[in-house]
């Protein structure tokens with residue numbers, strides 16, 4: 001008995017050692033899966049491409065490149081980034097390709113179509129390679145925002161920018177002063193803005209609201225919202241009711257117009273960012289609202305660090321996500337574990353994205369896209385390889401899942 005146990009322990013030990021040595025020899029990504037992934041031209045669900053015009057500042061409604069200092073994640077630190085792009089090589093390519101330079105950048109990172117989250121498109125960032133995702137936050141903060149802006153220096157800068165964008169939306173709607181009632185504001189400013197965006201080719205409206213408030217957009221009473229609107233300087237609690245109401249109006253209208261709603265769901269830039277407020281679980285009442293079931297909510301950045309909390313939300317019929325930003329700041333090994341969990345649950349709602357963004361001179365949208373795209377592909381490869389090796393999926397299914405995540409899911413969601 002003792003002898004046989006010793007034997008079986010020895011057998012177990014040698015089996016373990018054998019499996020460890022096999023693991024060491026096996027590449028993290030199965031070569032066939034890697035080459036399949038390599039060959040797929042991606043649709044990038046979320047990024048901020050920059051025009052060739054050096055004065056372009058419309059790449060983000062709330063640029064994060066001039067905030068109060070924080071402890072930067074390693075990837076954002078000077079000197080930590082190595083890419084094939086240098087100032088000289090980028091200048092040479094700009095010279096050579098002119099307005100086709102941004103499309104050339106997409107070719108370098110294996111992206112066929114990039115959803116461009118920008119205030120406006122431009123000559124060098126246009127369909128078919130770039131598709132527009134404008135911003136809707138300014139519409140839900142129509143009143144005096146000075147009290148919200150006073151919370152910290154980041155919010156002060158952000159609300160000033162939102163006030164400016166809302167003034168632009170009012171001007172574009174030929175409205176000179178804030179309409180007297182909430183109903184007038186919606187019919188004369190909100191609806192025309194969304195319709196103009198749709199006519200301009202927008203696939204979705206983006207909310208960066210997590211930089212401005214928590215994502216708990218609760219059901220709100222119209223009469224209460226109207227009272228807050230008419231008060232002009234309501235209490236913070238009453239203003240929240242108005243914002244909640246307007247958010248739901250925008251979301252419903254987006255559904256009617258066939259546009260998705262993109263929401264920043266992740267810890268964001270800046271030392272004052274409200275991480276808890278960005279938890280995607282705050283979105284549950286929206287996702288569960290029967291009147292919003294026609295609106296596709298895309299949880300941009302996949303909720304990091306709440307990546308487990310977001311998983312069950314994917315079973316809501318109107319919920320989708322991408323893994324942008326994570327592909328830049330999280331290692332492929334870490335992201336792979338998250339991706340595997342999502343792919344095991346609702347794989348048709350998971351989308352590739354880079355969040356290519358002009359963080360600094362050294363880490364431009366070219367560099368961040370160049371770092372993020374292969375990281376995202378490697379993470380996907382690792383997740384599929386682990387599923388294949390565990391016998392959870394076949395090779396055929398692995399190829400299918402790779403195509404879904406890299407492009408087919410986005411094509412279905414936006415009707416591309």
Ligand SMILES: [Zn+2]
Nearest residue numbers: 047048117355
């Ligand atoms: Zn972004």
